[in-house]
Amino acid sequence: MTDPFVQPAELSAAAAIEAIGDELGLFEDWMDRYEFIIGLGHKLPPFPDDWANDAHRVPGCQSRVWMEAIPRDGKLYFAGLSDAAIVSGLVALLLRVYSGRSPEEIIATDPVFLKELGLLEALSTNRGNGIAAMARKVRDVAIMQRGG
Template sequence: MERYGYIIELGRKLPPFPDDWANDAHRVPGCQSRVWMEAEARDGKLFFAGASDAAIVSGLVALLLRVYSGRTPGEILATDPIFLKELGLLEALSTNRGNGIAAMARAIRERAAAEQPVG
């Protein structure tokens, strides 16, 4: 239960997500709760913003952003989301939330792959 409290607190500390981004174009498919993410490429790095309509899921968004935001596409792709399992996080979550965090990590990695320099 303490772990949930920490995750919820992370979500409360997320920077405000612009209301006009909370739409289908930014929605992460595969999440039971509504989750929106946006990425900006700047100086060879990707910076992610995200939000959810659920407190615990907002915390999961915040956790992923801490790991992946501000990194190069190559660094993102080299960071396997296995850390979620190693933290014991997936076992503590419902199956639907586990699937949702996997969908969020996949969306981040797909964006990184799209930004990866060719050659």
């Protein structure tokens, strides 16, 4: 089976945020950015079918979103999927920033970058609430893993 957990492409969460900002900046309008984000979702590692259940579902999302986390060598790795293409892309963005990082780095990386990159303003209120719920889930897992 292919590893469903996202491996970090950048050395740090801050570097991932900077790279995402640079990539989004290449596009003139939001339709092109949406296509780019949807493309990111298509590149997520395959999410096991048997994880697409209520136990893995992220509450607070309009679309169905499932996530799983696993600790490895002091870092947390995340897998995720949504039944909506744009939301899968947003999952991919979040996991690019947070997966493969230490719980401390995850907790220290405020999801305010989503607002700073203009992602929340460009989304419907429900989608914005959903990505905030996903970010909370990631941080909650990191806090639990850290033991607090």
